[in-house]
Amino acid sequence: MVTTVHLTDRTPNVSADELLAGFRPSERFGEVSFDTYRPDPAQPSQQQAVDALRAFGASINRGSATTGGFFGKLFGGSKKKPATKAGLYLDGGFGVGKTHLLASLWHSVEGPKAFGTFVEYTNLVGALTFRKTVEALSAYKLVCIDEFELDDPGDTVLMSRLMRELAEAGVKLVATSNTLPGSLGEGRFAAADFKREIQVLAEQFDVIRVDGEDFRHRGLPAAPAPVSDTDFDTTVAQNFGDLGTIAVDNFLDLINHLSRVHPSRYREFITGLDAVAWKNVQTIDQQAVALRFVVLADRLYDKDLPIIASGVPFNRVFTQEMMEGGYQKKYFRAVSRLTALAREGSGQPE
Structure with a gap:
């Protein structure tokens, strides 16, 4: 009926607890995995993205992605270069499967972990305050930020600060962004724009390009x-x-x-x-x-x-x-x- x-x-x-509990992939991506992602044979960058994210997730589960390098120096760890950087940034157009890949990474990593869109994290800060958000997420191994956006200066600065403080606490970060249709070459939403905003984290991000057309x-x-x-x-x-x-x-x-x-x-x-x-x-x-x-x-x-x-x-x-x-x-x-x-x-x- x-x-x-x-x-x-x-x-x-x-409630605050209910908000935090909601930071997981939605029903649409509730059971996806790297195996269910279908790379376009004509776009080799898609398979390369799968391979890179598999390796990144495995390094988190091994515990090898949180020592050394910039963060090791901050916390007195090894000064040797880490096996992976502090975060990954998936840059690509609409509908190429970046959210599917990000959710697959989330599913492959042991918790605690969070998955949400850029807007959901800014809304979380608005609901909880910045400090309480940092305190809650600092205990996580992985924070996934889908659809990172640079179109609102205030929100971008807020998220840059949040990411910086989480990274300093040893949290691994992965973000995706969208490139406008017809702007895949010169003038597209580029890694340099993202890196300028996150400043001290810039060198800690590996940029992964995901090419293709909107599967929808x-x-x-x-x-x-x-x-x-x-x-x-x-x-x-x-x-x-x-x-x-x-x-x-x-x-x-x-x-x-x-x-x-x-x-x-x-x-x-x-x-x-x-x-x-x-x-x-x-x-x-x-x-x-x-x-x-x-x-x-x-x-x-x-x-x-x-x-x-x-x-x-x-x-x-x-x-x-x-x-x-x-x-x-x-x-x-x-x-x-x-x-x-x-x-x-x-x-x-x-």
Whole structure:
């Protein structure tokens, strides 16, 4: 029996322990491994990334990745060069499998460990304070940061400081980033930009390039057209009729409600859902609203929740100015992920 709920009725309260417990790969990547990653034979860098991450994870489990070098000098250890550097940085475009690889590393390493997106870590600091976040994560062996972003100076400085303090405590760090489509050569989001921000950690990161095209759109049809408002209820009933719990909301009501829910709680915000349906999707023209919606899109994709929507297509949910502005990496990622979920909702293969 289908149960219909409304996200606009939800305002979850989440404790600090519950927030930290949520720093693990989502259901979408809950059982992935290096063996389930499918490298593109035409992109040798993908297999090279698998090999490098396998070795890095093995070194952490052996305990050989936390002595020597810069960190050994800080804590009086050996001055010999370590077998691996303090961290890895996966640089590549959208949909080449960096999150799959990062989650595979997390699964392969013995705990304690954390896995979350850049935004989730900044939200964690906002919820717990910086010092309590450092204290909590300093006991971990590995901290994985998915989708490291340089588009917000304040957040970048905050995360750089967090990474520096964790590294000084002996925590191994691995980050991924996205490169904009069409920017894989000159002018792409480069390792040098990342290294400038993390300053004293710069020489401790091995940069691994992961080339390829967005797997979410390889040989697949274009995103399905939105359903009409008159067919909305019928389509939801037909496509989601055998699912358990569906969140049905008016789009404008939903994005207004997001301002009353801290982004650190968005994972719990959608707990228990099997699908979502939005009526009358409209183009978002306020940056703050758009950035909150990006976080929700990421959490929906994490949980692999299919979407049915009426209104404008998802490639028009953000203004053209936003798609060309300083936060464009976030918006391109959100459009890519929402499109994949809309395919699922329409019955098309992802």
